[in-house]
Amino acid sequence: MQKIISRAGISSRRAGEELILAGAVRVNGRVVTELGAKADSRADAIEVDGKKLMFEPPRYLVLHKPRGWSPR
Numbered sequence: 001m002q003k004i005i006s007r008a009g010i011s012s013r014r015a016g017e018e019l020i021l022a023g024a025v026r027v028n029g030r031v032v033t034e035l036g037a038k039a040d041s042r043a044d045a046i047e048v049d050g051k052k053l054m055f056e057p058p059r060y061l062v063l064h065k066p067r068g069w070s071p072r
Contacts, residue, residue, distance in 0.1 A: 001025060001032060004041050008053040024049050 002016030011019060017035055019025055025032045026047040027039045039046055046053045 001027075001037050001039055001046075002035070004039060004046060004053070005048060007041070008048075008055060010048050010053070019048060 001020055002013045005011060005016035005019065005025070006013045010016070020032055020035060020037070023031050023033050027037070027044050029045070032039075041053070041055050
C-alpha cells in the first residue's frame with residue numbers, strides 16, 4: 001500500500017506507512033491499518049483522507065542521439 005500511495009504522489013513510502021497506521025487509507029470502502037495489506041491500483045478503489053487516488057499510465061520517451069553528438 002505505501003508504494004501505491006508514494007507512486008500517486010501523496011507522500012513518501014515512510015509517510016505512507018504513517019497514513020496507513022493512522023487509519024487514513026481505505027481500499028474498496030474498508031479502512032486499512034495493516035502495513036502488509038495488498039491492493040491493486042488498477043482494480044481497487046483506493047482513498048487517502050477521503051480523496052480517491054488517480055493514476056496515469058506511465059509515459060515513455062524515445063530519444064535519438066546521432067553518432068558523434070555530445071552536449072556542450
